[in-house]
Amino acid sequence: MSKPVIVVVGAGPGVSGSVARRFAAKGYDVGLLGTDADRLAELDRQVADHGAQTLAEVLDVTDVAAATSEIRSMGQWWNRIDVLHFNPSAFREKDPLELTVEELLEDVALGVGGLLTAVQAARQFMSAGGRVTVTGSMAADKPWNRAASLGVQKAGIRNLVRSIDTTLAPEGIRAVSVTVQGSLGEDGPFTPDRVAEAIWDAAHQDEASWSSEVAYHG
Known part of the structure; x- marks a missing residue:
């Protein structure tokens, strides 16, 4: 039987990188989709060090056709996707009087619409026991x-x-x-590695008492 597979959308440093390494350490092969080629290459090396087979592609998830194609290619390569993790969001420092409708829609296309694209592309490769996990925020x-x-x-x-x-x-x-109820930092309860552990736990919660939102308080 082939190893389980996680595809991480929005892969890079921070929580997404910690999620990729966490699942790799637990025996998963890892697909990485991110926007920064250098950071993606470094994460790819780190994940491979855990013994995972990896596929890494530079991708803008708001490009629906490209994102669909890449995720399906990964699913076809492994003939399975067991976990789909979605991490992207857009940070734009503008208040409601400065933010334009076009900017709001652009950000939502990334931080929400991207998940829709990813799930629809991955669905045919997922079976019972499959999981979709998302990095949430307070x-x-x-x-x-x-x-x-x-x-x-x-x-x-x-x-x-x-x-x-x-x-x-x-x-x-x-x-x-997983709703992270704190600010990410290099120390303390909200390090990316600790949040990744919370995401691992959320993905492995008892299905009989499943919750579609888990709050991580550190």
Whole structure:
């Protein structure tokens, strides 16, 4: 039997990199999709050091056709996707009086719409036991007005995750967002590695008592 596979959308430093390494250390092969070629190459090397087979591609997930093609290519390569992790969001420092409708929609296309693209592309390679995980944020409930679009993205993606979970649950595929209730840092309870551990735990929660949102308080 082939190893399980995780595809990380929005791969790079921070939580997404920690998620990739965490799952690789647990025996997963890893697909990496990110926008920065240098950071992606470095993460690819780190993940391979854990013994994982890797595929890495530079990708803008808002390019629906390209994202669909790349995710399906990874699914075809391994003939499976067991976990799809979605990490991207757009940070734009503008309050509601500065933010334009076009900018808001552009940010939502990345931070929410990208998940829709990824799930639709990965679905045919997922089976019972498959999981969709998402990096959430306290911005969903306590937005900073100076980054108004981020709160909209995080609230929107949490809502979308619930709909995805309800839709896929009859097939034994579950979705969960992990709401990080703190600011990421290099030390303390909100390091990327600790958040990645929380995402691992959320993906492996008991299906009988499944929750589509898990709050991580550190």
